[in-house]
Amino acid sequence: YKEIIKEVASGPNGRIEKLILAGYATDPLNYEHFDQLFETSVKNNFITGMHTKLLKISNKFLEIVSDKTIRDKSYVSVSVDAGKKESYNETHGIKSTLDILGKIYKNIEKIKQRKNDKVDINTTYLLTTANSGIEEVSKSIDDLSSLGVDTLRFSFPQVPRNYDYNQKGNIFVKDRKNLIDKIDELILKKKKNFNFCFYRWPWY
Numbered sequence: 001y002k003e004i005i006k007e008v009a010s011g012p013n014g015r016i017e018k019l020i021l022a023g024y025a026t027d028p029l030n031y032e033h034f035d036q037l038f039e040t041s042v043k044n045n046f047i048t049g050m051h052t053k054l055l056k057i058s059n060k061f062l063e064i065v066s067d068k069t070i071r072d073k074s075y076v077s078v079s080v081d082a083g084k085k086e087s088y089n090e091t092h093g094i095k096s097t098l099d100i101l102g103k104i105y106k107n108i109e110k111i112k113q114r115k116n117d118k119v120d121i122n123t124t125y126l127l128t129t130a131n132s133g134i135e136e137v138s139k140s141i142d143d144l145s146s147l148g149v150d151t152l153r154f155s156f157p158q159v160p161r162n163y164d165y166n167q168k169g170n171i172f173v174k175d176r177k178n179l180i181d182k183i184d185e186l187i188l189k190k191k192k193n194f195n196f197c198f199y200r201w202p203w204y
Contacts, residue, residue, distance in 0.1 A: 001033075002040050009044040019046040027053050035060040047071040054078045054107045055100070065115040075120040076111060078104065078149075083140030087131040091171075105147060112148050120150040127156050127179065128171040134182050141190060154183060 008016050019041045021028045028034055029052050041048040042064055048071065065076070080101070082088035088101040111121060123144055125137075144152055156176055165174045173179055 001037055005037075005040050005044055005046075009046065017047055019048050021048065021050040023051075027055065029054070029056060029061075035064065039064050042067055042070050042074075045069075045071060047073050049075045049077065051077045052079070054104050054111075057107050057110065062110060062114045065111055065119050068116060070116050070118055072118040073120070074118060075122050075150075077122040077124060078108060079126070080104065080123045080140065080144065080152075081126045082131045083136035083138070083143065084131075087136060090130045091126070091128055105143065108147050108149065121148070122151040122153065123149050124153045124155065127154055127173055127176075129173060130171060132173055132179055134186065137183055138186055138190075141186070145190075154180075 005019070008019070021034070021037065021041070023030065028050055031037070035058055038048065038050070038061065054076070064070070080088075081091050082101055085099040085101045088094075089096055089098070092100075094100065108121060108123075111119075115121070125131075125140060127137075131137075141152065156173060157171070159172045163172065164170075165172060
């Protein structure tokens with residue numbers, strides 16, 4: 001991969017400025033050589049982004065995000081998806097009472113303490129029936145604000161065509177517009193110092 005990155009950085013067809021590290025049906029941080037991949041991207045002067053659950057980070061990872069040479073607008077995007085440990089586990093199908101959400105928050109805090117100012121910490125929250133209570137959303141906003149993240153992005157999972165919302169085990173929020181309006185109102189009241197956005201489907 002190092003040779004591929006170098007070729008992309010200085011290939012005959014022109015330079016690509018941004019490299020996004022993500023996984024297919026897995027988390028990129030699960031890759032055993034992720035830190036080397038991340039470091040190679042930074043050393044080749046890419047704006048580097050990644051999408052992760054942030055369940056684990058290494059000391060090497062923290063060294064890289066603190067590197068003074070890292071490009072402006074680089075980012076770490078973290079899937080938070082809950083305001084309580086119980087609903088995080090339910091949302092991700094985890095049969096455990098472990099506080100995994102708390103672990104993610106601690107890792108965000110570690111990055112915040114070490115990172116170069118040019119690196120943003122973005123968070124995402126996928127709204128389902130398990131985690132979309134307004135009190136829980138409010139708690140998540142407060143917690144993430146306290147951690148000093150730069151953005152919080154809400155979205156909904158795509159609903160299959162002709163889906164029956166009344167079926168057992170339904171995870172999809174039926175009245176999405178009503179929920180969005182409530183969260184919009186909540187955000188206005190809180191006036192937090194980071195950016196919010198919704199991913200709105202074209203039909204909304």
